[in-house]
Amino acid sequence: MKFIQKVKRRIGAQDKKPAQHGTGTNLETKGEEASAVGSVQTEAAKTQEEVGSFTVLPNFGETPQGERTELFRQKLGACTVVHDFNNDATQPEREAKRQTLLEIVEYVNNTRNCFNEALMVDVVNMVGANIFRALLTRNKDPLAFSDPEDDEPLLEKAWSHLQIVYEFFLRFVVSNDVDPKIAKRFVDQNFMLKLLELFDSEDPRERDYIKTILHRIYGKFMALRAFVRKAIQHVFFKVIYECETHNGVGELLEILGSIINGFALPLKEEHKDFLIKALIPLHKVKSLASFYQQLSYCMAQYVEKDPRLSYDIITSMLRFWPVSITAKQVLFLNEIEQILELTQPWDFHHVMVVLFRRLALCIRFPHFQVAERALFFWNNDYIVKLINQNRRELFPIILEALYKSKHWNSAVHGLTFNVLKLLMEADPELFDECSAKHPRNEEDEEGKERERQRKWAVLQNMYDERRS
Secondary structure, eight states: OHHHHHHHHHHHHHHHSOOOSHHHHHHHHHHHHHHHHHHHHHHHHHHHHHHHHHHSSOOGGGSOGGGHHHHHHHHHHHTTOOOOTTOGGGHHHHHHHHHHHHHHHHHHHHOTTOOOHHHHHHHHHHHHHHHOSOOOOOOOOTTSOOOTTTSOOOOOTTHHHHHHHHHHHHHHHHOTTOOHHHHTTTSOHHHHHHHHHGGGOSOHHHHHHHHHHHHHHHHHOGGGHHHHHHHHHHHHHHIIIIIOOOTTHHHHHHHHHHHHHTOOSSOOHHHHHHIIIIIGGGGGSTTGGGTHHHHHHHHHHHHHHOTTHHHHHHHHHHHTOOTTOHHHHHHHHHHHHHHHTTOOHHHHHHHHHHHHHHHHHHHTOSSHHHHHHHHGGGGOHHHHHHHHHTHHHHHHHHHHHHHHOOOSOHHHHHHHHHHHHHHHHHOHHHHHHHHHHHHHHHHHHHHHHHHHHHHHHHHHHHHHHHHO
16 A cells, blocks of 8 residues: 555656656656556556455354365465565455465364375475475575574564464374375475474474474374385485584484384394484584483484493594584583493403593593593493493593693692592502602603604704705
């Protein structure tokens, strides 16, 4: 209406202007006026037609029982029209569609056997027309520093429609009227691929709905399970080897946590390959902090199913160790402690030496959070028990790091003395033996350092002589 009034004012202003250039100019002005009025009338008619497509259809309560199925189909067809939420002029038809969507959801809640085979294609077409779209993305300067957790999410403007559509589709998926053997012809692999792409939406409300729907589909549509796992694996491959950023990794890992929990024993090779090829390499991603909790839960689920997998997980994490990223090192230490709690003594024996060499470096690490987190391992009774069972191999590594730790932080100092006390109480003789070797080891290292400096000086002299 504002646009129509604006055009009318413009037409009125042009009518008041005197004719300065004769008859030809008047004809041109009249032609422009007619064109403007025609475009306004066309836009107004289009708006009335779109609103009418919803208002002409009666309510379900006003329709006889036998005609409601056909009315349901018509309303589904009307709701396939997608409106532009950036244009305020479409507000009337947007509200009319929202009311129609709410009416459809209410009809589904109160009607039995409303999802027959003939209507499934209309249901899937309506849902697909609304949710499958180009996702909104923000343009970020790659050189600008920003914390992903501090960024406000980019909310979807069409959420007032999308929320109802997702709710309707969720009712469709969980309905007892829907036979998965029939519905899989419409909710097919192509549909699932498009649904998985929506996990990259920046709107957390949308990702949460899609997570619930995908979980329900996985539980109901047995024929799609292997394909869904494979498709999720490819999403993770893209995150690991291509883009490193994806908004829905956490939600996908939440679904996988439930899926892994339902794996039968012994684990299939396919499931082990998924762990080694797709899940463990996610530790390399820069945005690990955004989905760390979900990933560590999946790791724990695998180790609970098969404790032997702890060797693959720990050795891989040691290969991916983030030497220069302090916060990520703390996350790695948290996860390793969680995995060690589920590790059997025999499996621990295979990985203990390489693990505690890394732990020794963490104890001596300049950043106090890394050193503190490494020393917290001795607060875990089960890990202390594992260490004491293998003290002949581990005490020399640990004591060497503790003696060399000359940390500036007082809290780290206190923890270091506590760990030394625990080791001394566990085996005084071995403690004294390792302590006695420490000065000799330091002398050997100093001798190696002097020899290295001597060799470097020789190379430097040879280089200087050649230049001169």
